[in-house]
Amino acid sequence: MxxxxxxxxxxxxxxxxxxxxxxxxxxxxxxxxxxxxxxxxxxxxxxxxxxxxxxxxxxxxxxxxxxxxxxxxxxxxxxxxxxxxxxxxxxxxxxxxxxxxxxxxxxxxxxxxxxxxxxxxxxTASGQTAYTALDELRVGAQDTLLVHAAAGGVGSFAVQLAKARGAQVVGTASERNHDYLRSLGAVPVTYGPGLADRVRAAVPQGITCALDAIGGEALDVSLELLGSPERIVTIADWARSAQLGIRRIGTERSARKLDDLTRLWSEGKLVxxxxxxxxxxxxxxxxxxxxxxxxxxxxxxxxx
Missing domain, CATH: 3.90.180.10 (Medium-chain alcohol dehydrogenases, catalytic domain)
Structure with a gap:
């Protein structure tokens, strides 16, 4: 049985x-x-x-x-x-x-x-969701990506996959997870009131795209920083994202993505x-x- x-x-x-x-x-x-x-x-x-x-x-x-x-x-x-x-x-x-x-x-x-x-x-679930989000955003070496809830399941994968593509990454998290984000290669910032200003201070050149994994205020901050919803995606907040015109994505899963994830792990590029x-x-x-x-x-x- x-x-x-x-x-x-x-x-x-x-x-x-x-x-x-x-x-x-x-x-x-x-x-x-x-x-x-x-x-x-x-x-x-x-x-x-x-x-x-x-x-x-x-x-x-x-x-x-x-x-x-x-x-x-x-x-x-x-x-x-x-x-x-x-x-x-x-x-x-x-x-x-x-x-x-x-x-x-x-x-x-x-x-x-x-x-x-x-x-x-x-x-595979969070890994492929992060992979799908980065594909949707067309993240490459020229980008500075903002990841909201960067220490969570999808967020931590997104940080590392974006770094593997050559992008710079800023990640929001509580103070206790800042060292963890640094170890993954992200510039950490604390979420909460004043977030947009903290992101601007962390990356004065600005961000080029944003992935939200928490919803709420994170969507408004992303829109404030980027000026349009074109390169913002969320996996978390259906109602608010619809109001702001921000795309909510699912996971397009494939054996190819799974093989890429295990390859990156074997190469020491994915924790x-x-x-x-x-x-x-x-x-x-x-x-x-x-x-x-x-x-x-x-x-x-x-x-x-």
């Missing part, structure tokens, strides 16, 4: 619970993965709370989780490039909180041998920050941690 986390109603973290289900079987073009670690995202928490219920109601029971790492133990017909025992990373939709998953083989990549399981499990590891059976605790809004990097669910 496989173990999965589900919820049967919208609510707080306590609605999450572990259940046993029959082992899934890999079909044509799929692989089955025994999960070692899975990432927890703010999106998962918002889904559980019912934040999207008005326009995207769910049919219960509902599963969560869009990123996993584990070991292949069954290969479906027509699959090449993977074999039993391979250590892999995968992206998937709403089923990652589990000890066993079945995933299309074209959504799976090989895990670098030295990458810890927890880091592998939290790599994956895991704030906390929590057993799969305590998924509610993981959600409580994420919902504090003070997590540096990512929270991982782990399977013994």
């Amino acid at each position: 496989a173990k999965i986390v589900v919820f049967n109603e919208y609510g707080g973290p306590e609605v999450l619970h572990l259940v046993d289900v029959p082992d899934p079987e890999a079909g044509t073009g799929q692989v089955r993965i025994r999960v070692k670690a899975a990432g927890v995202q703010p999106f998962d928490c918002a889904t559980r709370r019912g934040d999207f219920a008005a326009y995207n109601p769910l049919t219960f029971p509902v599963r969560l989780g869009n990123e996993v790492a584990g070991i292949v133990d069954q290969v479906g017909a027509g699959v090449t490039g993977f074999a039993d025992g391979d250590e892999v990373i995968a992206y998937l939709d709403m089923q990652g909180y589990a000890d066993t998953v079945v995933v299309p083989a074209d959504q799976v990549g090989h895990k670098p041998a030295k990458m810890p399981w927890a880091e592998a499990g939290v790599l 994956v920050e895991v704030a906390e590891t929590v057993p799969l059976s305590r998924a509610a605790e993981a959600h409580r941690l994420v919902e504090t809004g003070h997590v540096r990097g990512k929270v991982a669910l782990v399977v013994d």
Whole structure:
């Protein structure tokens, strides 16, 4: 039997619970993965709370989780490039909180041998979201990028991916995370009242683009600094971004992006920050941690 986390109603973290289900079987073009670690995202928490219920109601029971790492133990017909025992990373939709998953083989990549399981499990969702945002902004060596919530999951990936493209990066964070941002190559600034002036002081030449991962005031500050919404994107605030004409982006995921992320990690150009590891059976605790809004990097669910 496989173990999965589900919820049967919208609510707080306590609605999450572990259940046993029959082992899934890999079909044509799929692989089955025994999960070692899975990432927890703010999106998962918002889904559980019912934040999207008005326009995207769910049919219960509902599963969560869009990123996993584990070991292949069954290969479906027509699959090449993977074999039993391979250590892999995968992206998937709403089923990652589990000890066993079945995933299309074209959504799976090989895990670098030295990458810890927890880091592998939290790599692909936030990593690919950041990658998509930088592509949307066309970030290159000529740019100075402002990242709001730069110490968080998406933000910390965005800082490093932008640096890998040759851009200069300014990142907003609380004082306690400034040294961390410096270690990633960003110029840190404290968020809150007066942010626009602090950004101007940090980079007198000005910014050329902005990625918002927190919403609210960050969008107004970005617009003030850039003068137009053309090179601003957000992953966080649907209502305010619509009012300001700022694009809200999702994640365009691909095996190519996943391979790029693992390559950068192997080259020492990408650090994956895991704030906390929590057993799969305590998924509610993981959600409580994420919902504090003070997590540096990512929270991982782990399977013994």
